[in-house]
């Protein structure tokens with residue numbers, strides 16, 4: 177079973193773990209994802225491969241502790257074994273040379289944009305990264321993004337760090353300064369929709385990654401379906417990268433909302449020791 | 460000899476001996492196995508009812524080639540171990556067939572012109588559960604140099620692996636999921652096939668010296684070409700048909716539409732999460748569309764969550780593709796059936812939640828001298844529902860289609876294979892299971908797995 181070799185806390189509820197998985201480290205492509213099952217009987221979590229070091233047989237994932245499954249993963253200590261990791265899944269897309277590529281992400285989705293930035297830098301593009309979050313503590317991966325991008329723009333919605341504003345505003349401003357050839361966006365559905373509309377107006381190609389609810393990650397269950405060009409496709413097999421201009425965002429929102437709607441009722445960490453619950457309530 | 464007269468008196472006494480089950484009130488509250496199986500006394504008694512003659516009119520035929528009369532002969536003598544060995548000669552997953560097989564063999568028990576009600580399936584199950592050696596000497600057989608890769612560990616893959624393992628080839632099974640068994644693992648709920656039984660059956664196959672690897676998706680990493688360069692002589696694809704088919708039924712976009720596999724998979728792999736999450740998402744009334752076993756399984760799983768359940772399908776009850784016992788249990792548990800009803804659209808209210816399903820009643824009408832199902836004029840009804848589960852036929856995964864663009868398909872979506880050699884349109888790649896037979900039966904999948912194994916072993920011995 178794959179073993180956790182290192183664990184870092186990057187921000188509020190955001191963790192990075194390094195896992196020993198030689199098979200995956202040797203064979204993965206940037207932009208693919210894994211299905212991680214922290215222990216038997218727990219949900220499988222789709223997580224993007226943020227980084228990999230094939231020489232040390234290590235892959236890293238960065239995740240935010242949202243619900244029971246991710247909390248379970250975050251609670252595993254170093255040297256603990258993870259029940260199962262399968263993958264890498266997702267269609268392999270090799271990045272081409274475009275020129276100027278803007279990579280936009282909000283919150284924890286920075287974890288998913290980081291490998292994309294690296295891949296496009298390697299394909300000899302000028303990569304401009306934009307990451308934004310609600311507050312300073314939720315803004316993550318700044319140092320890593322600085323290395324991966326040629327230029328990095330940061331913003332927080334409450335103005336607690338760098339500029340005040342959101343990713344969309346910054347992208348709009350950037351369009352006036354630079355001749356952008358491709359926009360790659362990962363974030364919540366509304367942000368991706370706005371960017372898709374804006375880039376379509378300006379005739380700039382736009383790629384997005386969707387985070388639909390997934391159960392299997394390999395084309396069996398159908399829970400990750402999205403609509404592209406009026407056709408229903410599975411985002412775990414045909415995606416998660418899609419052309420933003422062809423995505424049916426209403427349908428996507430539907431699929432995402434459905435997965436959210438259970439969340440209100442769910443009590444955090446049912447069955448956890450009381451002391452944990454107190455911690456949870458505090459933050 | 461007049462067999463009718465010979466068995467005449469016996470036949471009258473031969474009533475269907477039902478397999479004991481969990482009581483109804485209990486089983487609606489748990490997910491444990493419903494059928495409890497025969498006790499040894501009952502099983503032996505049941506076996507003694509069998510006509511022990513080799514008369515041609517009563518030759519029960521098992522598609523897998525199990526010699527039924529032979530194993531029953533051992534059973535009536537009380538020698539369960541020998542009976543088990545007899546079954547294992549032809550069937551590498553007896554405990555599973557003994558639970559899930561559609562049992563075409565039971566149709567063949569005809570003496571004179573009277574059908575004898577005999578539960579071969581239940582006897583097979585008894586033999587498999589009791590006759591399995593408790594301590595196996597590991598028969599790791601030395602391998603020949605030729606290596607075979609099998610993609611997918613469903614019934615087809617396992618049956619082929621067992622055959623090839625016995626033939627002393629070096630077999631490796633690759634499974635994409637973290638646990639082995641294909642549909643048996645991710646689809647069929649615990650109340651029909653307990654996980655421990657499946658584990659035990661797979662252990663038996665592992666003991667033949669077959670290597671089983673999980674968490675490897677062939678096509679992504681490694682690719683099919685990589686397998687050949689790693690030294691595998693042939694590849695057998697038994698990847699099943701698991702990808703849901705997205706039909707054009709209006710309203711399928713609505714929230715609250717699920718596909719059967721999503722429910723069943725969640726139930727199998729994270730039961731606690733399933734009970735919590737789906738309890739809320741499914742609402743009070745679940746409508747299931749489909750005629751396969753999967754539809755009934757979903758229905759029974761939902762009943763165990765306390766939902767009201769209705770299965771809607773255009774055909775008659777006979778068109779339901781399930782074993783009669785399962786149908787009986789389902790009905791007992793309160794699954795409602797709506798036969799001769801064709802769903803034509805899902806009704807959604809303003810907030811995007813499902814209101815109901817519009818259906819057309821069907822009936823037989825004469826068309827060109829044949830009786831065909833046609834919609835009744837003005838026969839439209841709206842069935843109320845909070846959520847809809849689609850348990851329709853599936854198709855071959857698009858990953859296989861993408862990474863093997865040369866693979867030839869038949870018109871009905873099954874993989875084309877050469878009848879004579881068993882090869883697909885790509886040399887040294889064979890196929891078996893649901894992707895080839897296109898049916899929805901474990902038995903068919905296993906038969907095709909065995910046939911593919913024969914083809915492969917012939918191919919390897921020649922080359």
Ligand SMILES: Cc1cc2nc3c(=O)[nH]c(=O)nc-3n(C[C@H](O)[C@H](O)[C@H](O)COP(=O)(O)OP(=O)(O)OC[C@H]3O[C@@H](n4cnc5c(N)ncnc54)[C@H](O)[C@@H]3O)c2cc1C
Pocket residue numbers: 209219220221222223224225238239240241242243244245246247284287288386387388389390391416432435436439
């Ligand atoms: C291709 C892909 C890559 C992803 N990469 C990352 C990543 O690198 N880092 C990261 O932090 N998160 C990533 N996610 C999102 C992550 O999978 C979810 O946050 C996680 O599954 C939440 O599970 P939970 O049980 O802890 O939370 P829950 O309490 O179950 O839900 C919390 C929220 O997470 C979402 N969610 C829940 N289950 C799933 C699921 N199975 N699939 C998708 N979303 C779900 C829901 O919208 C819900 O609102 C990715 C998702 C996808 C589809």
Ligand SMILES: Cc1cc2nc3c(=O)[nH]c(=O)nc-3n(C[C@H](O)[C@H](O)[C@H](O)COP(=O)(O)OP(=O)(O)OC[C@H]3O[C@@H](n4cnc5c(N)ncnc54)[C@H](O)[C@@H]3O)c2cc1C
Pocket residue numbers: 559560561610611612613614615616633634635636640641642643646647648675676677678697698699700701723752753754756856858891892893894898899900901902904
């Ligand atoms: C809910 C349900 C109930 C059923 N009940 C019955 C019943 O009562 N009686 C009956 O006779 N039949 C039943 N069936 C049908 C029966 O299960 C199938 O016909 C049978 O399992 C098909 O076997 P298979 O080996 O062809 O494929 P599967 O069992 O589907 O196995 C294929 C395996 O291959 C793996 N795989 C796919 N692609 C790859 C890849 N690229 N790399 C590695 N691995 C891969 C998959 O993960 C899967 O595990 C039922 C089916 C379902 C869904």
Ligand code: SF4
Pocket residue numbers: none
């Ligand atoms: S709280 Fe105690 S028992 Fe629980 S994980 Fe931490 S050290 Fe172990």
Ligand code: SF4
Pocket residue numbers: 520521522523525527550556557560561562563564565579580583902
């Ligand atoms: S495998 Fe099925 S058909 Fe064959 S003997 Fe058993 S129950 Fe009958």
Ligand code: FES
Pocket residue numbers: 389390391392393394395396397398399400401410411412413
């Ligand atoms: S996650 Fe199951 S089909 Fe995509």
